[in-house]
Amino acid sequence: MQRFRIAMLVLATVLAVGHTQADELLPLPPDRPAQPQSSEPKETSVHTGPPQCLRWSDNCVSCTRTDINDKPACSNIGPACQPGPLQCLQTAPAENGKTTP
Numbered sequence: 001m002q003r004f005r006i007a008m009l010v011l012a013t014v015l016a017v018g019h020t021q022a023d024e025l026l027p028l029p030p031d032r033p034a035q036p037q038s039s040e041p042k043e044t045s046v047h048t049g050p051p052q053c054l055r056w057s058d059n060c061v062s063c064t065r066t067d068i069n070d071k072p073a074c075s076n077i078g079p080a081c082q083p084g085p086l087q088c089l090q091t092a093p094a095e096n097g098k099t100t101p
Contacts, residue, residue: 046086047074055090058083068092 044050046061049072055064060081063074077083 044086046083047072050086050088052092053088053090054092056086056088058086060084 046056046058046063049056049063049065052068054066054068055062057063060077060083061074063072065072
């Protein structure tokens with residue numbers, strides 16, 4: 001029983017010292033610089049849509065929203081679909097209430 005206690009004490013000491021040495025050998029990575037706020041518009045994707053567009057598609061996914069400030073509802077992509085360029089199918093209503101395609 002005494003040998004077991006000594007072995008456990010030695011093991012605990014080795015592990016504690018080994019952990020301390022590992023911290024000294026592996027420096028922490030440097031902090032990443034803060035990303036400045038860009039005045040450029042965010043990248044347009046099929047799930048965000050072009051600005052001022054109510055319906056759009058890339059020939060694989062179709063999205064629609066009832067108002068410019070709403071989140072879009074999008075269809076699922078087909079298993080073998082190859083997306084094309086993003087196309088606006090319906091723009092936001094104009095001041096007179098008419099929509100333009």
